[in-house]
Amino acid sequence: MNTSQRQVAWGILGPGTIAHNFAVGLAETPVAKLLAVGGRTPDRLAAFGERHGVERLYGSYEELVADPDLDVIYIATPHSFHLAHGLLAIEAGKGLMVEKPAGLGAGDVEALVEAARKADVFFMEAYKCRCHPQTERLAELLGEGAIGRLEHIEARNGGMLERDPASRLFDPALGGGGILDIGCYPVTTVRLIAGVAKGLPYAEPVTLEASGEIGPTGVDEIAFAELDFGDGLTASIACALRREIEDTLVLTGSKGTIRLPVPWRPGRNAGPSDARIVIEKDDGVREEWLRDPRQLFAFEAEVATQAILEGLKTPRWPAMTAEESILNARVIDRWRDGMGLPVLSSVRSI
Numbered sequence: 001m002n003t004s005q006r007q008v009a010w011g012i013l014g015p016g017t018i019a020h021n022f023a024v025g026l027a028e029t030p031v032a033k034l035l036a037v038g039g040r041t042p043d044r045l046a047a048f049g050e051r052h053g054v055e056r057l058y059g060s061y062e063e064l065v066a067d068p069d070l071d072v073i074y075i076a077t078p079h080s081f082h083l084a085h086g087l088l089a090i091e092a093g094k095g096l097m098v099e100k101p102a103g104l105g106a107g108d109v110e111a112l113v114e115a116a117r118k119a120d121v122f123f124m125e126a127y128k129c130r131c132h133p134q135t136e137r138l139a140e141l142l143g144e145g146a147i148g149r150l151e152h153i154e155a156r157n158g159g160m161l162e163r164d165p166a167s168r169l170f171d172p173a174l175g176g177g178g179i180l181d182i183g184c185y186p187v188t189t190v191r192l193i194a195g196v197a198k199g200l201p202y203a204e205p206v207t208l209e210a211s212g213e214i215g216p217t218g219v220d221e222i223a224f225a226e227l228d229f230g231d232g233l234t235a236s237i238a239c240a241l242r243r244e245i246e247d248t249l250v251l252t253g254s255k256g257t258i259r260l261p262v263p264w265r266p267g268r269n270a271g272p273s274d275a276r277i278v279i280e281k282d283d284g285v286r287e288e289w290l291r292d293p294r295q296l297f298a299f300e301a302e303v304a305t306q307a308i309l310e311g312l313k314t315p316r317w318p319a320m321t322a323e324e325s326i327l328n329a330r331v332i333d334r335w336r337d338g339m340g341l342p343v344l345s346s347v348r349s350i
Contacts, residue, residue, distance in 0.1 A: 009071045010072055010301075019074070024298075025298035035069060037057055039059070070094055071094070078175065080346055082099070083112060087115055095122030100125055101184050101329065122304070124307070124322075125325040129265070131303045132275065146258065158182060158247070171219070177219035178223050181239075186239065222243050224236070260275070261278065272294070273294055
């Protein structure tokens with residue numbers, strides 16, 4: 001197939017804030033076209049369509065997924081609806097990219113992956129940081145032995161928010177809490193890095209010890225975990241809704257360190273998505289820059305679109321494959337369980 005002769009037709013289910021960002025990224029992807037959007041609030045749907053020049057606007061999700069011209073649906077609704085809305089798209093024969101986390105727990109993700117496999121459609125969980133070029137370059141540096149034998153990984157993601165019980169972030173029924181919303185980035189990244197250190201695409205922690213604070217609404221507001229991957233490789237991860245902590249990714253090896261100053265969201269909303277990798281060794285410090293004028297969502301849009309054009313059913317590494325999405329969700333479940341939080345599952349109601 002000459003992929004330059006066709007564009008993959010995308011639909012967006014749920015025209016919220018993150019959908020706006022994805023639509024911008026999609027517009028920066030020449031082989032992709034945003035053809036349709038589905039939403040339940042007419043004014044919001046109309047404003048979204050006008051802002052992004054969308055040809056087809058549907059007042060229900062069922063109408064959206066039934067559009068015969070769509071190749072793939074991006075699910076941009078809150079966490080607790082990802083399973084139901086993902087199954088809706090899959091059952092209509094559409095490929096699926098679901099915003100992270102793909103489900104409230106590993107059971108949800110397993111259900112989506114199995115449904116996509118049975119329907120023989122594309123599946124991808126949208127971890128933007130895994131699609132940015134700095135992730136692939138980081139893996140290359142480790143593979144080259146740039147800092148010797150990897151010994152420890154530190155990954156933190158967080159910030160201070162006002163506690164708002166009306167916000168989904170503080171509502172346990174909607175999958176609130178830091179672990180599901182932002183802690184998932186450190187989890188997926190340390191698993192990938194540990195895997196590279198072992199000559200694998202990803203690795204699973206042998207042990208995980210969790211600690212932190214659960215707020216009055218019942219969600220984790222501050223969470224920490226210590227992970228042991230065996231063979232002398234450990235990781236410390238943290239996320240916070242209610243504490244200022246620096247976004248950090250630091251790799252410590254036997255011969256130096258690698259630091260990514262902006263590990264999770266380089267150029268998130270508008271770009272450019274320039275990223276810097278700092279390598280420090282006994283003989284000095286050097287920096288590598290990866291520059292790109294696009295915003296962050298363009299990378300995951302491109303990765304997914306190219307995979308679909310190639311006839312793949314899941315994206316190429318270092319993006320999240322379907323198999324890895326399940327394993328990643330299991331580690332997130334372990335973290336939540338270690339905090340004394342329940343392992344969640346969505347109710348399939350639309």
